[in-house]
Amino acid sequence: MNSKIAILGSGNIGLSLAKGLIKANKYEPEEIILTRRNVAALADLAEAGLITTADNAHAVSEAGIVVLAILPQQLNKLLDEIKPAIDVDNQLFISVVSGVSCEDIRKQLGLNVQVVRAMPNTAIAIGHSMTCIGTDTASAENMQVVKSLFDTVGITVQINEELMTSATALCACGIAFFLRSIRAASQGGTEIGFHAHDALKMAAQTAKGAADLLLQLASHPEQEIDKVTSPKGCTIAGLNEMEHHGFSSALIKGIKLSAEKAGALYKKEG
Ligand SMILES: NC(=O)C1=CN([C@@H]2O[C@H](COP(=O)(O)OP(=O)(O)OC[C@H]3O[C@@H](n4cnc5c(N)ncnc54)[C@H](O)[C@@H]3O)[C@@H](O)[C@H]2O)C=CC1
Numbered sequence: 001m002n003s004k005i006a007i008l009g010s011g012n013i014g015l016s017l018a019k020g021l022i023k024a025n026k027y028e029p030e031e032i033i034l035t036r037r038n039v040a041a042l043a044d045l046a047e048a049g050l051i052t053t054a055d056n057a058h059a060v061s062e063a064g065i066v067v068l069a070i071l072p073q074q075l076n077k078l079l080d081e082i083k084p085a086i087d088v089d090n091q092l093f094i095s096v097v098s099g100v101s102c103e104d105i106r107k108q109l110g111l112n113v114q115v116v117r118a119m120p121n122t123a124i125a126i127g128h129s130m131t132c133i134g135t136d137t138a139s140a141e142n143m144q145v146v147k148s149l150f151d152t153v154g155i156t157v158q159i160n161e162e163l164m165t166s167a168t169a170l171c172a173c174g175i176a177f178f179l180r181s182i183r184a185a186s187q188g189g190t191e192i193g194f195h196a197h198d199a200l201k202m203a204a205q206t207a208k209g210a211a212d213l214l215l216q217l218a219s220h221p222e223q224e225i226d227k228v229t230s231p232k233g234c235t236i237a238g239l240n241e242m243e244h245h246g247f248s249s250a251l252i253k254g255i256k257l258s259a260e261k262a263g264a265l266y267k268k269e270g
Protein backbone atom coordinates (compact mmCIF):
# COMPACT_ATOMS: atom_id res chain seq x y z
CA MET A 1 0.00 0.00 0.00
CA ASN A 2 1.19 3.50 -0.91
CA SER A 3 2.47 5.19 2.27
CA LYS A 4 0.67 8.50 1.70
CA ILE A 5 -2.60 9.45 3.38
CA ALA A 6 -5.12 11.74 1.67
CA ILE A 7 -7.54 13.69 3.84
CA LEU A 8 -10.46 14.81 1.69
CA GLY A 9 -12.02 17.85 3.35
CA SER A 10 -9.65 19.91 5.45
CA GLY A 11 -12.03 21.53 7.88
CA ASN A 12 -12.22 21.22 11.64
CA ILE A 13 -11.73 17.48 12.00
CA GLY A 14 -9.60 16.90 8.88
CA LEU A 15 -7.07 19.49 9.98
CA SER A 16 -7.15 18.29 13.59
CA LEU A 17 -6.33 14.79 12.34
CA ALA A 18 -3.48 16.01 10.13
CA LYS A 19 -1.98 18.03 12.99
CA GLY A 20 -2.28 15.11 15.39
CA LEU A 21 -0.63 12.65 12.99
CA ILE A 22 2.32 14.97 12.48
CA LYS A 23 2.64 15.72 16.19
CA ALA A 24 2.68 11.95 16.84
CA ASN A 25 5.35 11.44 14.15
CA LYS A 26 3.04 8.94 12.44
CA TYR A 27 3.48 10.72 9.11
CA GLU A 28 6.01 13.12 7.66
CA PRO A 29 4.33 16.33 6.42
CA GLU A 30 5.03 15.41 2.77
CA GLU A 31 3.16 12.10 3.24
CA ILE A 32 -0.12 13.91 4.00
CA ILE A 33 -2.28 15.21 1.16
CA LEU A 34 -4.99 17.67 2.19
CA THR A 35 -7.85 18.70 -0.08
CA ARG A 36 -10.16 21.66 0.16
CA ARG A 37 -12.11 23.57 -2.47
CA ASN A 38 -10.51 26.83 -1.33
CA VAL A 39 -6.93 25.56 -1.29
CA ALA A 40 -5.58 29.03 -0.42
CA ALA A 41 -7.02 28.50 3.08
CA LEU A 42 -4.41 25.74 3.55
CA ALA A 43 -1.41 28.00 2.78
CA ASP A 44 0.14 27.64 6.26
CA LEU A 45 0.01 23.83 5.97
CA ALA A 46 1.56 23.92 2.50
CA GLU A 47 4.25 26.10 4.04
CA ALA A 48 4.80 23.38 6.68
CA GLY A 49 5.42 20.81 3.92
CA LEU A 50 2.02 19.11 3.57
CA ILE A 51 0.67 18.59 0.06
CA THR A 52 -2.43 20.67 -0.54
CA THR A 53 -4.76 20.55 -3.51
CA ALA A 54 -8.35 21.14 -4.62
CA ASP A 55 -8.18 18.05 -6.85
CA ASN A 56 -9.75 15.20 -4.86
CA ALA A 57 -9.32 12.60 -7.61
CA HIS A 58 -5.61 13.36 -7.93
CA ALA A 59 -5.21 13.18 -4.14
CA VAL A 60 -6.86 9.74 -4.12
CA SER A 61 -4.66 8.46 -6.94
CA GLU A 62 -1.58 9.39 -4.88
CA ALA A 63 -2.61 7.75 -1.56
CA GLY A 64 -2.87 4.35 0.08
CA ILE A 65 -5.25 5.54 2.79
CA VAL A 66 -8.08 7.93 1.95
CA VAL A 67 -9.89 9.73 4.78
CA LEU A 68 -13.34 11.13 4.04
CA ALA A 69 -13.72 14.21 6.28
CA ILE A 70 -16.48 16.30 4.73
CA LEU A 71 -20.07 16.97 5.76
CA PRO A 72 -22.64 14.23 5.10
CA GLN A 73 -24.48 16.44 2.62
CA GLN A 74 -21.24 16.97 0.64
CA LEU A 75 -20.34 13.29 0.42
CA ASN A 76 -22.17 11.93 -2.63
CA LYS A 77 -20.77 14.60 -4.94
CA LEU A 78 -17.26 13.92 -3.65
CA LEU A 79 -17.60 10.15 -4.07
CA ASP A 80 -18.76 10.63 -7.68
CA GLU A 81 -15.74 12.84 -8.27
CA ILE A 82 -13.14 10.40 -6.90
CA LYS A 83 -14.62 7.14 -8.22
CA PRO A 84 -12.45 7.02 -11.39
CA ALA A 85 -9.26 7.42 -9.34
CA ILE A 86 -9.94 4.57 -6.90
CA ASP A 87 -7.72 1.48 -6.86
CA VAL A 88 -10.09 -0.94 -5.07
CA ASP A 89 -7.47 -3.60 -4.28
CA ASN A 90 -4.80 -1.30 -2.93
CA GLN A 91 -6.61 1.38 -1.00
CA LEU A 92 -8.25 1.66 2.37
CA PHE A 93 -11.01 4.20 3.06
CA ILE A 94 -11.57 5.71 6.49
CA SER A 95 -14.77 7.71 6.89
CA VAL A 96 -15.28 10.10 9.77
CA VAL A 97 -18.51 11.34 8.19
CA SER A 98 -21.39 11.19 10.67
CA GLY A 99 -24.46 9.14 9.88
CA VAL A 100 -23.12 7.46 6.74
CA SER A 101 -22.62 3.70 6.78
CA CYS A 102 -19.84 1.75 5.06
CA GLU A 103 -22.54 0.26 2.85
CA ASP A 104 -23.84 3.75 1.90
CA ILE A 105 -20.33 4.58 0.69
CA ARG A 106 -19.86 1.36 -1.32
CA LYS A 107 -23.34 1.80 -2.82
CA GLN A 108 -22.73 5.38 -3.91
CA LEU A 109 -19.36 4.40 -5.41
CA GLY A 110 -20.64 1.19 -6.93
CA LEU A 111 -17.30 -0.32 -5.85
CA ASN A 112 -16.48 -2.93 -3.24
CA VAL A 113 -13.94 -0.76 -1.42
CA GLN A 114 -12.58 -1.51 2.04
CA VAL A 115 -14.15 1.06 4.39
CA VAL A 116 -13.66 1.56 8.10
CA ARG A 117 -15.60 4.22 9.97
CA ALA A 118 -13.82 6.22 12.64
CA MET A 119 -15.34 8.71 15.04
CA PRO A 120 -12.58 10.82 16.57
CA ASN A 121 -12.95 14.17 18.30
CA THR A 122 -11.07 17.43 17.96
CA ALA A 123 -8.71 16.50 20.82
CA ILE A 124 -7.03 14.41 18.14
CA ALA A 125 -4.98 17.52 17.32
CA ILE A 126 -3.16 17.15 20.66
CA GLY A 127 -3.12 13.33 20.79
CA HIS A 128 -6.02 12.96 23.22
CA SER A 129 -8.89 11.78 21.04
CA MET A 130 -11.42 9.18 22.05
CA THR A 131 -11.83 7.44 18.70
CA CYS A 132 -14.42 4.75 18.06
CA ILE A 133 -13.80 2.53 15.04
CA GLY A 134 -16.13 0.08 13.32
CA THR A 135 -16.80 -1.60 10.03
CA ASP A 136 -19.00 -4.16 8.34
CA THR A 137 -16.87 -5.91 5.74
CA ALA A 138 -13.33 -4.52 6.07
CA SER A 139 -10.65 -7.11 6.83
CA ALA A 140 -9.18 -7.62 10.29
CA GLU A 141 -5.85 -6.51 8.82
CA ASN A 142 -7.31 -3.20 7.68
CA MET A 143 -9.05 -2.70 11.03
CA GLN A 144 -5.64 -3.12 12.62
CA VAL A 145 -4.17 -0.51 10.26
CA VAL A 146 -6.88 1.95 11.33
CA LYS A 147 -6.51 1.11 15.01
CA SER A 148 -2.73 1.62 14.84
CA LEU A 149 -3.24 4.96 13.13
CA PHE A 150 -5.70 6.33 15.70
CA ASP A 151 -3.81 4.78 18.63
CA THR A 152 -1.05 7.29 17.91
CA VAL A 153 -3.44 10.20 18.51
CA GLY A 154 -5.46 9.06 21.51
CA ILE A 155 -7.41 6.06 22.73
CA THR A 156 -9.35 3.75 20.40
CA VAL A 157 -12.23 1.39 20.99
CA GLN A 158 -13.74 -0.97 18.43
CA ILE A 159 -17.54 -0.90 18.33
CA ASN A 160 -20.35 -2.34 16.21
CA GLU A 161 -21.01 -0.12 13.23
CA GLU A 162 -24.63 0.39 14.36
CA LEU A 163 -23.32 2.23 17.43
CA MET A 164 -21.34 4.75 15.41
CA THR A 165 -24.02 7.49 15.65
CA SER A 166 -24.10 6.98 19.42
CA ALA A 167 -20.31 7.36 19.46
CA THR A 168 -20.71 10.59 17.50
CA ALA A 169 -22.95 12.07 20.20
CA LEU A 170 -21.03 10.83 23.23
CA CYS A 171 -17.45 11.31 22.05
CA ALA A 172 -17.34 13.75 19.13
CA CYS A 173 -20.13 16.14 20.17
CA GLY A 174 -19.08 15.37 23.75
CA ILE A 175 -16.14 17.75 23.43
CA ALA A 176 -18.61 20.64 23.10
CA PHE A 177 -20.76 19.36 25.96
CA PHE A 178 -17.86 19.12 28.40
CA LEU A 179 -16.41 22.43 27.25
CA ARG A 180 -19.74 24.15 27.90
CA SER A 181 -19.80 22.58 31.38
CA ILE A 182 -16.33 23.95 32.07
CA ARG A 183 -17.29 27.37 30.74
CA ALA A 184 -20.41 27.41 32.92
CA ALA A 185 -18.34 26.43 35.97
CA SER A 186 -15.94 29.27 35.23
CA GLN A 187 -18.86 31.71 34.99
CA GLY A 188 -19.93 30.55 38.42
CA GLY A 189 -16.35 31.08 39.57
CA THR A 190 -16.40 34.66 38.32
CA GLU A 191 -19.62 35.35 40.23
CA ILE A 192 -17.91 34.26 43.43
CA GLY A 193 -14.80 36.36 43.01
CA PHE A 194 -12.29 35.15 40.41
CA HIS A 195 -11.21 37.00 37.29
CA ALA A 196 -12.63 35.27 34.22
CA HIS A 197 -9.30 33.93 32.90
CA ASP A 198 -8.30 32.58 36.31
CA ALA A 199 -11.73 31.01 36.80
CA LEU A 200 -11.51 29.27 33.41
CA LYS A 201 -8.07 27.84 34.12
CA MET A 202 -9.14 26.66 37.57
CA ALA A 203 -12.33 25.07 36.20
CA ALA A 204 -10.46 23.34 33.32
CA GLN A 205 -7.77 21.88 35.60
CA THR A 206 -10.46 20.72 38.05
CA ALA A 207 -12.34 19.00 35.21
CA LYS A 208 -9.10 17.37 34.03
CA GLY A 209 -8.40 16.12 37.57
CA ALA A 210 -11.92 14.71 37.86
CA ALA A 211 -11.59 12.86 34.54
CA ASP A 212 -8.15 11.54 35.50
CA LEU A 213 -9.50 10.19 38.81
CA LEU A 214 -11.79 7.96 36.74
CA LEU A 215 -9.25 7.06 34.06
CA GLN A 216 -6.23 6.49 36.28
CA LEU A 217 -7.96 4.86 39.26
CA ALA A 218 -10.64 3.09 37.18
CA SER A 219 -13.13 4.18 39.82
CA HIS A 220 -16.81 5.10 39.51
CA PRO A 221 -17.93 8.77 39.51
CA GLU A 222 -20.21 8.29 42.52
CA GLN A 223 -17.36 6.72 44.50
CA GLU A 224 -15.25 9.84 43.88
CA ILE A 225 -18.23 12.16 44.48
CA ASP A 226 -18.84 10.55 47.88
CA LYS A 227 -15.29 11.52 48.89
CA VAL A 228 -16.02 15.20 48.17
CA THR A 229 -19.45 15.50 49.76
CA SER A 230 -18.91 16.13 53.49
CA PRO A 231 -22.02 15.66 55.70
CA LYS A 232 -24.08 18.86 55.83
CA GLY A 233 -21.36 20.31 53.62
CA CYS A 234 -21.23 22.73 50.73
CA THR A 235 -20.57 20.18 47.93
CA ILE A 236 -23.77 18.22 48.47
CA ALA A 237 -25.69 21.49 48.77
CA GLY A 238 -24.38 22.70 45.40
CA LEU A 239 -24.70 19.31 43.72
CA ASN A 240 -28.29 18.80 44.83
CA GLU A 241 -29.21 22.32 43.72
CA MET A 242 -27.78 21.51 40.25
CA GLU A 243 -29.76 18.27 40.12
CA HIS A 244 -32.97 20.09 41.15
CA HIS A 245 -32.38 22.17 38.00
CA GLY A 246 -31.93 19.05 35.85
CA PHE A 247 -28.12 18.86 35.49
CA SER A 248 -27.83 15.10 34.78
CA SER A 249 -31.13 15.07 32.94
CA ALA A 250 -30.05 17.89 30.61
CA LEU A 251 -26.87 16.02 29.63
CA ILE A 252 -28.69 12.73 29.09
CA LYS A 253 -31.42 14.34 26.99
CA GLY A 254 -28.92 16.36 24.97
CA ILE A 255 -26.82 13.29 24.18
CA LYS A 256 -29.94 11.35 23.12
CA LEU A 257 -31.05 14.15 20.80
CA SER A 258 -27.55 14.49 19.30
CA ALA A 259 -27.46 10.77 18.55
CA GLU A 260 -30.86 10.93 16.84
CA LYS A 261 -29.73 13.90 14.78
CA ALA A 262 -26.41 12.20 13.87
CA GLY A 263 -28.32 9.19 12.56
CA ALA A 264 -30.49 11.40 10.34
CA LEU A 265 -27.85 13.76 8.88
CA TYR A 266 -27.18 11.86 5.65
CA LYS A 267 -30.68 10.57 4.89
CA LYS A 268 -32.26 14.01 5.41
CA GLU A 269 -29.71 16.17 3.64
CA GLY A 270 -27.98 13.72 1.30
N1 LIG B 1 -15.90 18.63 13.89
C1 LIG B 1 -15.84 17.53 14.66
O1 LIG B 1 -15.53 17.60 15.86
C2 LIG B 1 -16.12 16.18 14.07
C3 LIG B 1 -16.68 16.04 12.82
N2 LIG B 1 -16.94 14.79 12.31
C4 LIG B 1 -17.50 14.64 10.98
O2 LIG B 1 -16.47 15.04 10.08
C5 LIG B 1 -17.03 15.64 8.93
C6 LIG B 1 -16.44 17.02 8.73
O3 LIG B 1 -16.81 17.83 9.81
P1 LIG B 1 -16.09 19.21 10.09
O4 LIG B 1 -14.62 19.06 9.91
O5 LIG B 1 -16.59 19.70 11.39
O6 LIG B 1 -16.70 20.09 8.91
P2 LIG B 1 -16.05 21.34 8.22
O7 LIG B 1 -17.13 22.02 7.48
O8 LIG B 1 -15.22 22.11 9.19
O9 LIG B 1 -15.02 20.67 7.19
C7 LIG B 1 -15.38 20.16 5.95
C8 LIG B 1 -14.36 20.67 4.95
O10 LIG B 1 -14.56 20.03 3.72
C9 LIG B 1 -14.36 20.99 2.69
N3 LIG B 1 -15.05 20.49 1.51
C10 LIG B 1 -16.36 20.47 1.22
N4 LIG B 1 -16.58 19.92 0.03
C11 LIG B 1 -15.37 19.57 -0.46
C12 LIG B 1 -14.92 18.95 -1.64
N5 LIG B 1 -15.78 18.58 -2.59
N6 LIG B 1 -13.61 18.74 -1.78
C13 LIG B 1 -12.74 19.10 -0.84
N7 LIG B 1 -13.09 19.68 0.33
C14 LIG B 1 -14.39 19.92 0.49
C15 LIG B 1 -14.95 22.27 3.25
O11 LIG B 1 -14.44 23.39 2.59
C16 LIG B 1 -14.49 22.18 4.69
O12 LIG B 1 -13.22 22.78 4.85
C17 LIG B 1 -18.53 15.67 9.15
O13 LIG B 1 -19.11 14.61 8.46
C18 LIG B 1 -18.69 15.52 10.63
O14 LIG B 1 -19.89 14.88 10.94
C19 LIG B 1 -16.60 13.66 12.99
C20 LIG B 1 -16.02 13.74 14.22
C21 LIG B 1 -15.77 15.01 14.88
Ligand SMILES: O=C(O)[C@@H]1CCC=N1
Binding pocket: 098, 168, 172, 173
Ligand atom coordinates in the same frame (compact mmCIF):
# COMPACT_ATOMS: atom_id res chain seq x y z
O1 LIG C 1 -21.94 18.60 14.83
C1 LIG C 1 -21.75 17.72 14.00
O2 LIG C 1 -22.65 17.36 13.22
C2 LIG C 1 -20.39 17.06 13.90
C3 LIG C 1 -20.44 15.59 14.21
C4 LIG C 1 -19.61 15.39 15.43
C5 LIG C 1 -19.07 16.68 15.72
N1 LIG C 1 -19.47 17.59 14.88
